[in-house]
Amino acid sequence: MSLPGPAVRVTVFVSEMDTRDGTPLCAEILRAARECGLAGATVSRGVEGFGRPSVLHSDRLLSFSDDLPLLITIIDAEERIQAFLEGAEHLLAGSLVVLDEVRAYRTGP
Template sequence: METEYTGKLIKIFIEGSDKYGHELLYKSIIEVLEKCEVSGATVIRGIEGFGEEKKIHEDFLEVLSRNLPIVIEVAVKNEKVDEVIEKLSKMITSGKIVIVDNVKMISFE
């Protein structure tokens, strides 16, 4: 059986070395998202990219430093979007990008 509902796909672009307090930012974001009971979240480590400083990061050069680009994709039902954005906005510093797209979500049960 499948269930359809509308929601948002939130994409958060950060760097692997970004911190929130003493924790890696992407780990802190995942913990917050889990507590918000979102539909799902995935952390994707990029193999190459650049951030606000326009410095190219490549996996074969930075395996030890772990400062590769990271994208966190979050599927959120419409009724949870404001709560999630409010909590994440306190964690993500300037120079980072967050994209929010309208999506149709399908749950297979």
């Protein structure tokens, strides 16, 4: 990816308990992004959240949730993101996927 410039940010919402063939779904999505040659991807663990069934998941001490929300963020050029989404459709099925147009800027060497 050439920076700075226009790009697309993909945010995929999954949970810690989501798996594909016994492997954490977030790891499978990261693998697919790397194999697609994308610029990079980050998994962030949510402190608290709820989704479709409106069940609250929290990392608070008294909650003991082992199913916290995870956000996978990927930023790259639009055509590269589109190719990734088409190739990873089977991994993304059932997940909320949000696309945003962004302007990427990198500092340093």
